[in-house]
Structures are given as C-alpha cells and as structure tokens.
Amino acid sequence: MLLIHCPYCDETLPEAEFAYAGEAHIARPADPSALTDEEWRDFLFIRTNARGPHYERWRHIHGCGRFFNACRDTVSDRFLMTYKAGEERPAHATLEAAE
Amino acid sequence: MSRYRIPGMGRVDPARTVRFTFDGRSYTGLRGDTVASALLAHGVHLMGRSFKYHRPRGPVTAGSEEPNALIGTSRGPGRFEPNTRATVQELREGLVAESQNKWPSLKFDIGAVNDRAYMLFSAGFYYKTFMWPRSFWDRVYEPFIRAAAGLGKSPTEADPDSYASRNLHTDVLVIGGGAAGLQAALVAAKSGARVVLVDENPEMGGSLLSDPSVRIDGQGAWAWLADRVAQLRAAGVTLMTRTTAIGYYHQNFVGLVERVADHLDRPPQGAPRERMWHVRARQVVLAQGALEKPLVFDGNDRPGVMLAGAAQTYLNRYGVKVGDIAAVVTSHDSAWYAAFDLADAGARVAAIADTRDRVRQDLVDAARRRGIEVLAGHTATATSGRLRVRSVRVNPVRDGKVGPGREIACDVLLICGGWTPSLHLFSHTKGSLAWDADNRTFLPDRTTEACQIAGAGRGLWGYGPVLEDGMRAGLAAAEALGRTGTPAGAGVEGDRPGTGVTQKELPTDRSAGKAKAFVDYQNDVTAKDIRLAVREGMRSIEHVKRYTTNGMATDQGKMSNINGLMIAADALAKEPPQVGLTTFRPPYTPTSFGAFVGYHKGATFELTRRTPIDPWAEAQGAAFEPVSLWRRAWYFPRAGEDMHAAVARECRMTRASAGMFDASTLGKIEVAGPDATEFMNRMYTNPWTKLAPGRCRYGLLLGEDGFIRDDGVIGRLAQDLFHVTTTTGGAARVLNMMEDYLQTEWPDLDVWLTSTTEQWATVAVNGPNARKVLAPLVEGQDLSDEAFPHMSVAQCTVAGFPARLFRISFTGELGFEINVPARHGLALWTAIHAAGQPYDICPYGTETMHVLRAEKGYIIVGQDTDGTVTPQDAGLDWAIGKAKKDFVGKRSLQRPDIVAPNRKQLVGLLTEDGTRLQEGAQIVLDPNQTLPMTMAGHVTSSYDSVALGRPIAMAVIAGGHGRMGETVHIPMPNGTVRATITSTNFYDPAGERLKA
Numbered sequence A: 001m002l003l004i005h006c007p008y009c010d011e012t013l014p015e016a017e018f019a020y021a022g023e024a025h026i027a028r029p030a031d032p033s034a035l036t037d038e039e040w041r042d043f044l045f046i047r048t049n050a051r052g053p054h055y056e057r058w059r060h061i062h063g064c065g066r067f068f069n070a071c072r073d074t075v076s077d078r079f080l081m082t083y084k085a086g087e088e089r090p091a092h093a094t095l096e097a098a099e
Numbered sequence B: 001m002s003r004y005r006i007p008g009m010g011r012v013d014p015a016r017t018v019r020f021t022f023d024g025r026s027y028t029g030l031r032g033d034t035v036a037s038a039l040l041a042h043g044v045h046l047m048g049r050s051f052k053y054h055r056p057r058g059p060v061t062a063g064s065e066e067p068n069a070l071i072g073t074s075r076g077p078g079r080f081e082p083n084t085r086a087t088v089q090e091l092r093e094g095l096v097a098e099s100q101n102k103w104p105s106l107k108f109d110i111g112a113v114n115d116r117a118y119m120l121f122s123a124g125f126y127y128k129t130f131m132w133p134r135s136f137w138d139r140v141y142e143p144f145i146r147a148a149a150g151l152g153k154s155p156t157e158a159d160p161d162s163y164a165s166r167n168l169h170t171d172v173l174v175i176g177g178g179a180a181g182l183q184a185a186l187v188a189a190k191s192g193a194r195v196v197l198v199d200e201n202p203e204m205g206g207s208l209l210s211d212p213s214v215r216i217d218g219q220g221a222w223a224w225l226a227d228r229v230a231q232l233r234a235a236g237v238t239l240m241t242r243t244t245a246i247g248y249y250h251q252n253f254v255g256l257v258e259r260v261a262d263h264l265d266r267p268p269q270g271a272p273r274e275r276m277w278h279v280r281a282r283q284v285v286l287a288q289g290a291l292e293k294p295l296v297f298d299g300n301d302r303p304g305v306m307l308a309g310a311a312q313t314y315l316n317r318y319g320v321k322v323g324d325i326a327a328v329v330t331s332h333d334s335a336w337y338a339a340f341d342l343a344d345a346g347a348r349v350a351a352i353a354d355t356r357d358r359v360r361q362d363l364v365d366a367a368r369r370r371g372i373e374v375l376a377g378h379t380a381t382a383t384s385g386r387l388r389v390r391s392v393r394v395n396p397v398r399d400g401k402v403g404p405g406r407e408i409a410c411d412v413l414l415i416c417g418g419w420t421p422s423l424h425l426f427s428h429t430k431g432s433l434a435w436d437a438d439n440r441t442f443l444p445d446r447t448t449e450a451c452q453i454a455g456a457g458r459g460l461w462g463y464g465p466v467l468e469d470g471m472r473a474g475l476a477a478a479e480a481l482g483r484t485g486t487p488a489g490a491g492v493e494g495d496r497p498g499t500g501v502t503q504k505e506l507p508t509d510r511s512a513g514k515a516k517a518f519v520d521y522q523n524d525v526t527a528k529d530i531r532l533a534v535r536e537g538m539r540s541i542e543h544v545k546r547y548t549t550n551g552m553a554t555d556q557g558k559m560s561n562i563n564g565l566m567i568a569a570d571a572l573a574k575e576p577p578q579v580g581l582t583t584f585r586p587p588y589t590p591t592s593f594g595a596f597v598g599y600h601k602g603a604t605f606e607l608t609r610r611t612p613i614d615p616w617a618e619a620q621g622a623a624f625e626p627v628s629l630w631r632r633a634w635y636f637p638r639a640g641e642d643m644h645a646a647v648a649r650e651c652r653m654t655r656a657s658a659g660m661f662d663a664s665t666l667g668k669i670e671v672a673g674p675d676a677t678e679f680m681n682r683m684y685t686n687p688w689t690k691l692a693p694g695r696c697r698y699g700l701l702l703g704e705d706g707f708i709r710d711d712g713v714i715g716r717l718a719q720d721l722f723h724v725t726t727t728t729g730g731a732a733r734v735l736n737m738m739e740d741y742l743q744t745e746w747p748d749l750d751v752w753l754t755s756t757t758e759q760w761a762t763v764a765v766n767g768p769n770a771r772k773v774l775a776p777l778v779e780g781q782d783l784s785d786e787a788f789p790h791m792s793v794a795q796c797t798v799a800g801f802p803a804r805l806f807r808i809s810f811t812g813e814l815g816f817e818i819n820v821p822a823r824h825g826l827a828l829w830t831a832i833h834a835a836g837q838p839y840d841i842c843p844y845g846t847e848t849m850h851v852l853r854a855e856k857g858y859i860i861v862g863q864d865t866d867g868t869v870t871p872q873d874a875g876l877d878w879a880i881g882k883a884k885k886d887f888v889g890k891r892s893l894q895r896p897d898i899v900a901p902n903r904k905q906l907v908g909l910l911t912e913d914g915t916r917l918q919e920g921a922q923i924v925l926d927p928n929q930t931l932p933m934t935m936a937g938h939v940t941s942s943y944d945s946v947a948l949g950r951p952i953a954m955a956v957i958a959g960g961h962g963r964m965g966e967t968v969h970i971p972m973p974n975g976t977v978r979a980t981i982t983s984t985n986f987y988d989p990a991g992e993r994l995k996a
C-alpha cells in the first residue's frame, strides 16, 4: 500500500483512495483530423514504458476527485513527486532534490 | 512426569498438565509446551513423513522455520488446519493433532517405496518423467502427482472462525523481541517515541529463552529479561507476542499476523482466531536474529537428527532432554555450548565432531572437563537407524583426504552448519545484500526504507555485541525521528562468543552419488540433485531452485537456501554472489487465508446495491440477478411458473397491455453549466446543439480509439442542463471519463458533472396502455402524442411527487420513464401498480427487458459489444453527428483497420430448425472445412421470442451487413445448426407502436 500525496488536498493518503490514469503529458491534439494515421496511432497507443522515473496521471477518486500528475520510479515504485494537472513536467534535477 | 522432562528446567508450568492426542494416542504436556516439545518429552521424535520420498522425519528445529514436523490440527468441524508446524503450535487442552504424508501409518508407510526408487525421482523428475505422451496427463501423471503431493489435506468445510483486521500507526516498529530488539525498543521509547515491539513467540526474549546462562547487568538472563519487559511496559511500549511480521512493503508498511485464539483452551465467544495488523511505522528496526543451518551429509534427516540450537531450546526453554546419548557434528562454536548445556543437565554427550581443524582451546577444555570426546577436523559420512537415529559415522579429514570411518552410538545427533542472518523482511523491501567473504555469508547492505538492522540479523554474535547493537539501532531510530536517545548499556558476564565456517556438503569416503544428503528437508532435495541440476545446464540459482524445487516448500528455504547456494557455487566453481541468491517473498511464514480475508467474506465480501423498489420485488417473490454491484429483479414468477414461463408471460402482457420495470439502476449524470452543450458535443458522437429543451436523444459514447464505450438516452431539461443516462454497469466509468476530459483536456469549459444515479428512482411503463395507466397520475404535463411525442422529457408531478418524465422506449412499445427522488421511488411504484390494475399491468424483470429490447435490435453495451465494436459495426452510423468537426473517438473512425472491409458487424440470426442458439457460440461460413475451422463471428444475444413465436439471436459476423439472407453454421456438440442472417430489428420494423 503506497502513500500518495494529493497536490490538491495537500495530504499524503493511502493508495486505495487513488486510481491510476495512464501516462501523463500526452495532450489530446487540438485538431485530430489534421493528424496522419501514424501520428494518431502514436497518440492512441504508443507509450514510454519507462524503466525508472515515469510521468503518469492519478486521480484522487475517493477524495477530492481531481486528476493530477506524478513522477514515479517504476523500479523502486517510489513516488518522486506529484504535481497539479496542467503544470510543467518537472526536470530531473528537481526530482533528485525531492528525493 | 514424562521420561525426558527435567524437573526445574524450562519455562513451562509443571503444575499445569495439558492433555492432547497425536495420531489418536493420548499424551500429556505442560502449559507452555509446543506440540513438538511435549512429544519430545515423551521420547517421540517421529512426527511426519517427507513429501517426496515419505522418509520418516522428526523436528529439526524448535521454531517457525521447521520443515519436517508438519501436522494437522483440529478443533471440531471446519476447524482443521493442515501443515501446522508442531514446533510453533502451543499445546491447548484437548488439541487433536495428526501426522501427514503417511499411509497406512506413520511407522509403516507404503509411499516410502519412493525412497527406494530414488534414482527415478532425482532433480527435474517432474520435467523428465511427465512429458509424454500427452494423453497420459489426465489419467496417469496428474493423479499420481496429486496423490504424491501430500503436504496435508485441505479442509472441506467452510471456516467458522472470524478474522480481524486493524490499522496501526507508530513512530517505531521493532520486529523481534530478542536481546537486540529489547534494547532498541527501550532506547527508542525513552526518547519519547511511540514504540511497538512484536515477536512471533508467545513471549519476548528470543535466544535468551534458549540460552540463559549469560549474566546481564549482574542479573541472570531471565531476571534481566523480566526486568526489561517491565521497563518496556512502563515506558509505554506496545508489546505484541504471537505476532509474526509476514511482509515488509513500501514506505514502512508492515503486515503483522497476530495469533489470537489457537493457543487458548476455550477461545472467548466471538473472539477472532487471528488478527491482521496493517502497520505504518516511521522507523522500522529489524531485529529478527539468525537462523541455524544444518550440515549436509548422508542420512542427515533421520528422526533424532536436529539442529544443536533446537536441542538447546528444548532443554532450556521447555525442560526437555531430546535424548539420552547425544553426538554433535558442527562447524560453529554455538553447538559446543549446546552440548555443554545438555551434559550439564544430565545427558551423555558422546563426542563433538567439528569440521574445523582448530577449535578454540577453551571450548576443547570445557568439553574434556565434561567427559566429551573432541574430534576436530572431522566429517560425518552416514547415520543409521530407521525410525530414530542409532549412530553417526564420523571420519577424520587430513589434507582434504577422508580417513577411515568410525561409528558413534547416539539416540540424538545435534548438527550445526553455522548461522545465517534472517534476511527475509529486509529483502522484501529490495534492500541490497552484501557478500561477507570472510564469514562467507550474506549481510544486509543498502536499505531502501527508513529502517535499522540490529544484532544477529546483521551477522553479529554474542550477547555483548548484540545488546550494544540493539542500543545503537534504537538511538539511530530516535535520531531519525528528530529525538535524542540516551544510551542504555548492558554489562555482560559469561558471554558465549562464537564463530564458524560455512560448508557445502561434507566430504565423504563413500560414493557421493548414493548419498542422501538433504539440503531441503521439506521438498526432499539432496546435494546430488543440486549438482545434477548444474551438470544439466542450470547456471543461475533461480534455475537450480526451480529445477530441483530447493527452497520452494512452505518453509521458503529458510534452512536450505544458503546450503543449496554453496553447493551450486562449488559445482559451478564460482563465488556464491556470482551465482546469486533467490528472491525472498512475503509471507515470512505460512499465513492463513482467513487472515488475509479479514472481514471481507459472506455478506461483507462485496456490497450489494439495492433500489428503493427492491423490497417490493422481494415481497413479490421475484428472482434476482446481480448486475455489476446491483441486485436486480430478474423475473416475477407466479405460482407454478418456471423462469421460462414467467418471462414468456411478462413479455406477452407487456406487449398486449402494459408492463412496469424498475430502471433505477441506470446510471445518471447531471451535466450542467454554460458550456454543457459544447461539452456534450465533444463527448458524445451525436449533435446536441439543436436538441431543444424538452427533447431527448439516444447518445453514443466512444473511446478515443473509436470503439463503443457506453450509451443511453439523454434529455435536455434546459439550455444549460442535460440529464444523461448510462448503462447500469458503466455509470462510474462514464463519469470518470467525463471528469478526465473536463479536468485535463478542456479545463476552460464551464461545466459541472454530478452523479445522480442514487438520487433518482426510475420506473419504466411500457405497452399500448402505458399512457392510460400513467395519465391519471401526472400533473403539469399533457401526455398526448401531440403535446408529448416520442423522445420528449418534462419536469412535472407524478403521483404527487416531483418528477422528470421521459417518453422513451427500450421495448418498442409506447413507453415512459418516470424519475422521482429516490425516497419516493417505492411510493411511485406502488401508485403506478395500483393505477395499472384495470389494465392488468405486469411487473417485469431484467430478463423480459432483455428479450423485448432484442426483439427491437436495441443493443446492450458489453453484451452485443465487446470493446472492439465501432458504431458502424453495430449499425449505429445514424447516431454520429457527421457535421461535427470533432468528438471523442471521431478521428479513429478513419483508422485503416476500422475502415477496412470484413469487420465483424452486428446482425440478426434466425435458425432454420427453431433451435435457440447459445450466447457465445462460434459461427462458421463453411461447416465442411477442416479443423481448426475459421470462425466468422459469434452469437452475442439469444432468446425465445414470444412476439415472433421463435427464437431470435444477435451476432457479430465478419462482413455481416453485406450477407443479409445468407446461411451460416453454428457447430455445437450435438450437431451443426444452420441459421439465416437477418436484420436485428425483428419486431415492428416500421416502429409504428412507438408512436401510439
């Protein structure tokens, strides 16, 4: 049972309150019709599958209900940080400081 | 007094006798005994048979790592437990225990023939023996393996016990109540931290209970222990005994299982049998000590052969002498002290054979003083005795050469191959291990969690260093919490320091190929098996483990992993770290399913959602079916009706006059706000801009991949307010998806989403007389077709309750759906039921709903679609707002694989001979093709249709829309069924009845 920090509630809470929501920073294209089949395929299906820090989305579904972003190390399963949806992807330097 | 009990020794209570039975025979023990110590007090060593060779076995340990003495215990019906370790199970009055893996009796076992077929059962025998022919699997191999794989019989009755579950938060969790743990807990507690100390034994003390000769702070070991425990209590430490830390997870989350009732003569009414603790600790101190290793040589498994430390425990803690004449074979100093304790208590110790050429002189002197023969530089090469060891054969080893053997008579053989730190919990956290080349052992290295490791668990030996280290760990934990601890030293006199060497299998003068030198007692893995695995190409210890099953039994290799690794490393001519150590996984010891299940069983396994109308259905004797978490009325049988008859009647009455249906489980989402229309346009395939308030529309929701996710009728109540309905199972998913887009893709839209599923109760009234039934109950809305045509919605009053009234139909008949606040749902239902009596109104359930909708070809998402069905596939192109520039999933409808020909498309099927097809049945185009056939699709829905007087079905078939009228074939076990592809709209295709 991981503990996850919700950046909206500003509380560290049990994993059971949260739901995973896939890789982060994959914005829906503003005009999907302008994309080639290959570009659209990449948007739909191609994911980083990182070994190490992975930017991903979580939802505090049994709490405030907000979606937010996290960086989690897929090797150690450790959350390096969480941040609000719409915020910039933090640089690795920031993550190391947070660690 | 039993023969081997020594008066005045041990921590058992000589005044309190406890009676129990073992294999049907009555015995007495003392309060404080385990089953093993009580049987040993009677001279009983034979407690079980091994798993593969059915070799006679006795306890080799005195603790939770026991591989041999596994018993079944019983406390009445449903309370049988297999594979209980006799070395852990405390005696209780009337305990019924039995041995395992024996037939017909423990002393004479027919399965022991496996022992003589030893060559057949060597490493990898499962892989080699049970390969071919394939047909032998069902009739020969599997029954054989199942019969041979004893390991206890599982109980057949439901478990009547309850199991509790608790959360616990603490500053410091100390695991292990031995010398190190006691010190760590006290120092941490005195710094002001909240401390919990747990130990798997019935009392704190660890090795102090087994080896009490040392004096600490001027007191005897047990007096010091009692004083320390009192101090811990005074300092507010929570002491938990009979509590095993089974797993160590992320962020200092530790699972504990507390055994609450198994040791009690009569557990209090309602007491849980076990309690699972979910602990979150800011600091963890691992003080679990070390585990003694056996020596590996031929015949090291006979009853009476046991670890020296175990014999010492039975003596000092239980007052039980494990035999009259002991012999010792060791590679570590600790066994010498065990021998001294035994000799001092009146047993004869014939000899101590040590594999080392040089042993500390003080030990040698102390042995000779006691009349014990000292044999340094010796190996053990055999034992004798069938059901109990009678002698051990020892040989001198000089310059690597094994000299002539010599038999030493004994009735108990104490062995010790040194000690290995208990690394299990530390390894659960993926903490890294370091190879200590000097001591040839693995030690905990880099921690990944906020944890300290203290004492023998990190390779220390002797009470002085261990107490000191416990104090250090307590101080470190306190400091990590920002507290200041005070050192609390402990002065030790008469310490028993010790060192040893790590061995592979012992050298022998006999054929190593014939030696039964056991590494893993429980799985009957020998040194020869491990060498064979290496010869046959296994290079990694993980492969050796799986090939030989070494370390894969219920003891998880606590005794065998390191010995197995030493032998494999030797066979590979590598250093052990290069061969690797297998992964330790939770739980630390076997854990009951009940402890994991806790309260989640029976009625509290999963919640059951019930509608406000559910009590009425129950009172009417409805049959129910689960639909996601809901309990829904399935059908309403009248006297003498089976399901088929009830559903046929419900269908007939609804189409003939009127039926009513509890649709409250439909998901409902309120979409409100100035940008609600824009949001709906982006989410759903349909256009919403021109839908006027007071009108509704069938809405289709796709995933971004273009596949159907959900559907439902959506009513527009106002310019900025939509009443969205979803499928019963899809409500939460759809709301989550909407929230996702709203929060993360379109945060600029001014929209609010609210789940209202449980706020509204919904009653559907369908049938040609639906309007006549309803009209007298409705105020504030003219129900005529002109004023309130099909696909209308209004806010009005129904039966006196505020209502959202829809004119919609999921049956093809004139239909209405009335939503009222949930608290009025039952009153609305009974009012409609009363008003419908003149029209013979018929309450119907989900089965009739399914039949009636199928007759119209209305799909059910998740039944007629499976996550790979597009709107075109389902014949729902008409629901797509083609003029819309974008909506979720639109771009995907142009993907190459989705516009490709011959996709599976939804069609109707009518069988030629009137057979009802089975849902899920596969469809082929050519019944005469060779096997395996090319499948063209499958049946998604199939019912007997009263309205059509024949069965109907829906199916997805490759290119189905272009195959109207063609014949397809459905191969079934009793013959192939022919069917014709049709439209899915079987009944009233022009839709006249909707407009009534």
Ligand SMILES: [Zn+2]
Pocket (backbone or CB within 6 Å): A006, A007, A008, A009, A010, A060, A063, A064, A065, A066
């Ligand atoms: Zn939150």
